[in-house]
Amino acid sequence: MGLLIEHIGPAGLRALRVSKNAVVADAIAGSHWTLTHPRSQEEVDLHAHFTTITLPLNVDVCDDYEWVAGDSSLHVFRSSTTWEVLRSRQQIKNWVDVVWFKGEIPKHSFTMWIANYDRLPTRSRLAAWGLPVSPSCSFYSNFEEMRDHLMLSCEYIQEVWREVLLRCQPPNTMFADWSELLSWIRAASSSKLSLLRKLAVQTVIYHLWKQRNNLVRNQTYISVAAVFYGIGKDLQNIISSRRRRKHFDSLMAMWLR
Incomplete structure (x- = not known):
């Protein structure tokens, strides 16, 4: 009963x-x-x-x-x-393996997750919320600061990407939007290259967003070479600390070639 x-x-x-x-x-x-x-x-x-x-x-x-x-x-x-x-069940997202995977860095994956949902508080979003800020890009004010521009299209950002992509088998043309970035990660010819691309992309997104915030809040400009040095150092530490794991043993050679 x-x-x-x-x-x-x-x-x-x-x-x-x-x-x-x-x-x-x-x-x-x-x-x-x-x-x-x-x-x-x-x-x-x-x-x-x-x-x-x-x-x-x-x-x-x-x-x-x-x-x-x-x-x-x-x-x-x-x-x-x-x-x-x-909990309410939903279908598995097609980007889940790009954001969450074994060997990820939590703070990098979290920033990547927010960026993938296009929820980063860029200037265009802040202005749309009614805050008294300019929607222009923090690095170059010629364009509105939206996710795809800030993370892919900005001239400052593209210089950083060129240095990173040279070590991960770069695409024929630079990414036009976020979906092309995700497709490039999945199109890797091997599981190790795919892992390197995931780690590299998440590290780049994290450092670019960190540098953007540093520029907005502290008005401190860092050169492209300095940003790439920080990305490379961070990525080397990630690979080195996991060198005994499967698929991580040869990533250092792939990154430093």
């Missing part, structure tokens, strides 16, 4: 003369049920069910409880199973 409070209703506590926290033993006296005479059809159904239970109950049998998550009954509570039931 499910929960009695749902089967009989809130008035059932008063009708059955039991408290909300009562247990089965509170409704039994020896070999009889101590519940009051039924006054509704729901109570009649309950009493009819009680007639199928032999009293007194077997004291050698221990009561236990179950967690019911979806269609699964569990003797112990599992937060992972409960979470799978509660």
Whole structure:
């Protein structure tokens, strides 16, 4: 019948003369049920069910409880199973392996994830929110600062990309938009090259966004060579710290060639 409070209703506590926290033993006296005479059809159904239970109950049998998550009954509570039931499922995104993968750097992947959703607080977005800022690019004010321009098309950014792409088998033409960047990562001829491209792209996106914020907040301009040096140093440290993992053993040679 499910929960009695749902089967009989809130008035059932008063009708059955039991408290909300009562247990089965509170409704039994020896070999009889101590519940009051039924006054509704729901109570009649309950009493009819009680007639199928032999009293007194077997004291050698221990009561236990179950967690019911979806269609699964569990003797112990599992937060992972409960979470799978509660959360809303969506189809796997086609970019998931570019953002989240083994060996990723969390802060790099997070920035890449935000950028992939086009949710970076660029100047054009800030201006669209009503903030008193210019929507122009922080590096070159000739264009509006949107994600694709800031991360791909800006002259300053393209100089950084050229240095990075030379080490990852560059595309025939520079990326026109974000989808072309993701397609280039997936088009790698080997799993190791694909991993190198993922790491390199995420490191570039993280450092470019960091340099953009440094320029906006501190008015500190850093040369392309200095930005690339920071990217290269960061990437070398990432590969070196994971050199004993599968697919990472030869990445350093691929990057430094």
